[in-house]
Amino acid sequence: MMRVDTVGAVFDALADPNRRTLIGFLAQRDTATATELAAELPLTRQGIAKHLATLKEAGLVRRRRSGRETRYKLTPEPMTDAIAWMATVGGQWDDRLEALRSHLARGEH
Amino acid sequence: MMRVDTVGAVFDALADPNRRTLIGFLAQRDTATATELAAELPLTRQGIAKHLATLKEAGLVRRRRSGRETRYKLTPEPMTDAIAWMATVGGQWDDRLEALRSHLARGEH
DNA sequence: TACATTCGCAACCATACGGTTGCACCTTAA
DNA sequence: TTAAGGTGCAACCGTATGGTTGCGAATGTA
Structure with a gap:
């Protein structure tokens, strides 16, 4: 769900270094799951999932469930x-x- | 002092709505003091001063003491x-x- | 069916952060 | 010299936030 204050949400999302790193990975890999990304950062899958949630909150990422895995894709328009x-x-x-x-x-x- | 992680500091500074408002004011008034800005927002002067400090930390603002007042000026280059x-x-x-x-x-x- | 993956939800914890109050210091004006 | 205006520093408080663990549910595979 796209927030009302787009600009605020985007800045807020980009303020965290781990989230910026995640965006960097997503920029290279087209699509990725939380577990895949958890292998790249010193964070738990749950931590990654939380960050992806706030990125999605800012409209910077799109979730799509495919089978038993949910893949995330970068949507940098905001x-x-x-x-x-x-x-x-x-x-x-x-x-x-x-x-x-x-x-x-x-x-x- | 300009931080090493410029980008991170800038996003962090812009993430707060009050700080964005302050930047908006500074964009119009050329220069302002913390007490002047405190009259525009429902915040104490100290609160404003803190926000101005993080803006300066991100290099988005310049402080200059003139007499007994310190005036802040927007420096949006970062x-x-x-x-x-x-x-x-x-x-x-x-x-x-x-x-x-x-x-x-x-x-x- | 049984088992392994992958996920989402909830609880929990520590720290960072926005914001306040209180006070001492410096500068200008009377 | 006294008083007032403007700052900066430090202590303090509540909440938001980054991060974890634990577990149940759904999907795929043997």
């Missing part, structure tokens, strides 16, 4: 909202961010 | 690092982020 927020507040102070803001505003997608 | 991280991990999955990544990689700084 990041653009967070980026847009940063470009907005920082745009008038930083040239690079202003360039970014106008770039996003130009709607080149 | 946000570009955070944006770059998102564009990198999300680039291969999201066209908008990929466009952003290549935009940043084109070296417009």
Whole structure:
């Protein structure tokens, strides 16, 4: 379920280093299960599952059950909202961010 | 003092809604003191000061003492690092982020 | 059927964190 | 010199959060 405060949820999700590591793994492997990811980090499967839950809460990941395993996939679209927020507040102070803001505003997608 | 893990510090700083509000205020007022900002939020001056401290820890704000007051100014440059991280991990999955990544990689700084 | 995987839920624990109050220190103005 | 405004530091408190263990339920395999 997508939260109301997308930007807040995204920043909150990305604030944890383990979660950022998980995102890094998911960026390479297309899809993974909690048990698979637990083999890569010094965390229990349950710990991984919790992190994946908050990532899903932020809309950064999609769960799909297939048989007896649930596979997670990265869905980084909500990041653009967070980026847009940063470009907005920082745009008038930083040239690079202003360039970014106008770039996003130009709607080149 | 600028932290080693810039990206982590930035996400951590932006994860708190009150801190995002503070950044919003600083984006409009150029510079402000903790007591001034305390008048805008339902927080004590000390609470504001703490938040400003973590913002400074992330390099998002600059402190400058002038007489008996210390004024804070927004320095959003570190946000570009955070944006770059998102564009990198999300680039291969999201066209908008990929466009952003290549935009940043084109070296417009 | 029986057994092994894989998962989700719940309880639990320690620590980090947001927020407050209290107070001492420095700077400006009377 | 006294008083007031503005800060910073430290102690303190409650809750949120990262992390664990334990266990029952569902799915796949021998």
